[in-house]
Amino acid sequence: MRKPMIVGNWKMNNTIAESIRLVTELKELVSEVEDIDIVVAPSFVALTSVAIAIQDTNIQLGAQNAFWEESGPYTGEVSAVMLKDVGCQYVILGHSERRQYFKETDEIVNKKVLSAIDAGLIPIMCIGETLEEREKNRAFSVVETQLKRGIQDIHSDQAENIVIAYEPVWAIGTGRTATPEQAEEIHFHIRKILSKLYGNSIANNIRILYGGSVKPENISELMAKPNIDGALVGGASLDSQSFAHIVKFEQ
Numbered sequence: 001m002r003k004p005m006i007v008g009n010w011k012m013n014n015t016i017a018e019s020i021r022l023v024t025e026l027k028e029l030v031s032e033v034e035d036i037d038i039v040v041a042p043s044f045v046a047l048t049s050v051a052i053a054i055q056d057t058n059i060q061l062g063a064q065n066a067f068w069e070e071s072g073p074y075t076g077e078v079s080a081v082m083l084k085d086v087g088c089q090y091v092i093l094g095h096s097e098r099r100q101y102f103k104e105t106d107e108i109v110n111k112k113v114l115s116a117i118d119a120g121l122i123p124i125m126c127i128g129e130t131l132e133e134r135e136k137n138r139a140f141s142v143v144e145t146q147l148k149r150g151i152q153d154i155h156s157d158q159a160e161n162i163v164i165a166y167e168p169v170w171a172i173g174t175g176r177t178a179t180p181e182q183a184e185e186i187h188f189h190i191r192k193i194l195s196k197l198y199g200n201s202i203a204n205n206i207r208i209l210y211g212g213s214v215k216p217e218n219i220s221e222l223m224a225k226p227n228i229d230g231a232l233v234g235g236a237s238l239d240s241q242s243f244a245h246i247v248k249f250e251q
């Protein structure tokens with residue numbers, strides 16, 4: 001079955017010293033946790049230090065973005081190959097903040113997802129509707145379009161190596177979480193689309209995370225839903241205690 005996964009997206013926070021402090025506290029707090037993939041995604045500049053700090057622990061490393069080419073004249077960009085080299089196993093792609101502030105389209109996200117897979121990274125591809133889209137009853141169709149375009153050309157033999165994160169934009173950093181029912185109905189919809197594309201057995205192995213104001217107070221009710229396989233956590237991942245509580249599904 002699907003192994004639960006909790007990812008801390010630190011966004012543009014923490015110096016190197018702060019990153020090391022946070023992950024050092026965290027590794028003590030979660031050292032006994034088994035059967036959950038625990039991932040932290042620091043900024044690019046802290047990846048090496050965090051990679052060293054989590055050696056021989058149950059914490060894995062992710063990045064928050066990657067460019068789609070392997071190398072070349074792309075000033076300021078970092079490739080998936082470079083992230084693999086620094087010790088990442090995962091990369092978050094298509095986060096709504098990147099779609100909003102850096103105009104990343106589904107086509108761009110798709111190129112990034114394909115390059116991450118080629119480099120041997122597991123992409124965590126984010127999709128989710130805005131408040132306006134939800135209010136116009138377009139949440140299901142927006143998510144469907146983002147999903148299908150984002151994973152275009154991923155063949156069935158690679159499909160189990162992707163992770164989908166459903167993050168309703170209106171729930172990110174707002175303190176306003178989707179209810180477990182609202183999240184589950186979208187997750188169910190996502191799994192149905194994946195089943196149509198890849199068949200039931202592959203779709204049943206693909207993890208779908210929920211993100212958007214996940215906290216110790218709401219993690220257990222979210223995780224109780226059949227199609228919610230974990231969480232992508234922003235704000236609450238910056239505090240080692242809160243993140244550890246989320247990893248343990250406890251308040």
Ligand code: PGA
Nearest residue numbers: 172173212213233234235
């Ligand atoms: P949040 O962010 O937990 O602070 O709402 C989630 C995310 O953007 O991944």
